[in-house]
Amino acid sequence: MSVAVQHRDLAHHFDSLEQQSECFTLGMWVFLVTEVMFFGGLFAAYAVYRFQHFEAFVAGSRQLDVALGAINTVVLLLSSLTMALAVHDAHAGKKRGLVANLLLTIFLCSVFLGIKFVEYKAKFDHHLIPGAGFQFEGPHAKAAQLFYLLYFIMTGTHALHMVVGAGILAVLVAKAARGRYSAEFSSPIEVTGLYWHFVDLIWIFLFPLLYLLGGHAAGGHFMGGR
16 A cells, blocks of 8 residues: 655645645735734724825825835835735746846835935835824924825834845745745645735825825825825
């Protein structure tokens, strides 16, 4: 009687790699739902305070660097592409392509974080960090500080998610280089791809809400503007 050989990456409590992959995917979706609720709370707070202090939020938004924000948007869109290509290469069993695209994703993540650091430093240099040293010219200084508080919380939390994602990608690169992933077993790449696309999607909402408010408001109030 022959004994079936168990795949090295199949956990003992699963009957097959397919079942394990489905569980991984379901677990990631459940996690992403909790993330939606978390960021949803931040977006709700932003919407409420923006309605109450629209002019101050417009004034605060005009101090943000739209060009750097736009560049970072392109960078993240490219990282979504390289992550999608990594998933494709994993399914196809292309080890070199998988490693290369994972490394490209990490590189693009580093570019995004580097640009974000430049933005944060500029806010520090211009005393736009909420707190005792906050300085803002104009009649909306107090409410503008609220805009920057939300700006740093929302973009900082997003950046933290990217740092975590980069760490996960680094682990995947190390394992992929050793040939751990194949067409038969690629679920870790797939669920990481879901996480990465979610983080990119969050930025797609953050960019217009934070960076483009000032420019759009010049043509008329909207989304609670009075």
